[in-house]
Amino acid sequence: MRNYVSSFAASFIVLFALVVGTVSQPALAQEVEPRWSIAIHGGAGTLDPDKMTPEQKAAYEAALQNALDAGKAILSSGGTAMEAVQAAIIPLEDDPLFNAGRGAVFTWEGRNELDASVMDGRDRSAGAVTGVTTIKNPILLADKVRTESPHVFLMGEGAEQFASEQELETAPPEWFATERRLKSLERMKARQLSALDVDHKFGTVGAVALDLEGNMAAGTSTGGMTGKRWGRIGDAPVIGAGTYADNRSCAVSATGWGEYFIRVGVAQEICTRLRYRFRMDIDAVQSVVPKDADGLPTYIIHASEFPLSVESAQEEADAVMAEVKDLGGDGGVILVTPEGHALYSFNTTGMYRGRATSDGVNEVAIFAEE
Template identity: 70%
Template sequence: MKALFRLVAGLVFIATSPVLAEDEAPNWSIAIHGGAGTMSREAMTEEKRAEYEAVLQSALDAGAKVLADGGSAMDAVTTAILIMEDDPKFNAGKGAVYTWDGENELDASIMDGRDLSAGAVTGVTSIKNPILLADKVRTHGRHVFLSGEGAEVFAREQGIETVDPSYFETEARRQSLERMKAQELSALDVDLKFGTVGAVARDSEGNLAAGTSTGGMTGKRWGRIGDAPVIGAGTYADNRSCAVSATGWGEYFIRVGVAKEICARLRMIETEAFASMLAATDKPTRVEIDDQLQAELQQRVTDAVMAEVAELGGDGGVIVVTPEGHALFSFNTAGMYRGRANSDGLNEVAIFADE
């Protein structure tokens, strides 16, 4: 961290141009993910790749349209996640993996960077779109985190769409569980990737939001809960620092507190930069940090947190959007299904690490 602080101080003095003014910054920005893992090019046929890229593009475009039309970051995040929850290619909603007992247990969380309001659910089995229930907990619940039957009761009271648990059944996921049991494999050996889905966004008002949805890990037992529904681990949003959605080996992301840790460090870096600026100038209304260098610093901070996850033995990745509209990716796996777009015309989806 000391090295990062030195870099911040250096940026204040060596910047070649001031940080972009508010009316020059990207008007809106969004990033999505559909899971990270050890997928390989050899196992990815052109047809399968095209299918994944198509749904990623569909989710990205839907979220981007909300923002381009002047909608909120919260609505953009929800819209993008709904498309991925409804697609069985991802381990969320329709494509959720099986528990050891052959059930589908779903988790989701969402957070609004404007006021730090948040909602989360875990272990639900009949909620068609868990991200909608998480948001309903945020807006209408007297709590932040609901689980199991209690969350299902709340969903019915709030008119959230429910389905028969058979809706979530898919043959590919069932085969993964059977293979895991027969060959005594770990969830990582069976799944090859973490199919958790998520989205982060900055809207035209400068507000940030983040959301994450998952079916957990194949063969999970004893009511296991990963990072996706845990505010601060798999999801976090704060207008003062960033919005984060994570995907990976949840136990490690929980231990590091990945989402909150990234936001906390970015906020601390901004505070340090402002303090350095105050000490160096009598015009404390602008921080002379080049926009590109600022994005590079934010990437380094994000990468540093993910490096800590790797040091503990954890795999996965994150998507991040900053108040300046920088959309960042960081992952320590061979690939991560991902995409990003902004009002400056950026629009891209990718899968493998070298893309």
């Protein structure tokens, strides 16, 4: 953890020193209005605005807004963060524009193998599946693993059997397959290219949300990387790498070169950094509180009085993504915090993304400069 005080904390220290002697201590505590926020992604990578037609851009933006609207509807009506996350991810899984569910990339053997995970920040319960081939919406199966099984992570045939017992909707192979993804595999094999040469973006989809009760959740779904072999598993279904949620700090969903995100433990690393950054900033403010005759502080700073700033949260997320880049990986993350911040961080030229909050924020974007 960095050994410094954020600019927000420094400003708060000055303000606190000025007002602590003139404002009664109970008056410093204020009720925080309940708020909700949501962020979504549809993959990150090498995205060039000059190579995307206006029609293609409009189609992606419409798909992102559709998913964002589904999550917003849940949160604004008092639904849970977990419900909102799934509501946002399902239309992305159903849309062939994205590499999740329908439209997933092909393995080397010509199959669509799907991964997904979810996590609830209330109790850190989690569910994940990998290598499923017939589940129409893998994100729903991941949640069933979380709520209806004693396990966290199921794979392949076992996960399919569990899905059958839970009566989840299935689909035949042709539902998931698209001509565009098949051509990517054929080009990869014919030219002996890498997955990064044929797929200029990581099409993983995900969502994170904060509900009006102050609970957070995260979910991620993907088809993996074109031409993946030997049962390769990326970060999307790995709790702590591609997905993590903890009410004490944040909820994160990642998209990118999974091997590097696993090595860094990106999702949990961000949440852990935010939790300790929050504590560090509070301690910095507490250190300037006047002492009484016995050397004890005359006032104790409470977490409700000192929310983590959006600048601090962004700094920590950016630092983790910089670490991924230093190792040679790329991609991005979305996150929400208990304060209602909905953020992105990515080290690529673009990321399909969107966010909305109860404060009126509503936006979708694709390229880095947007």
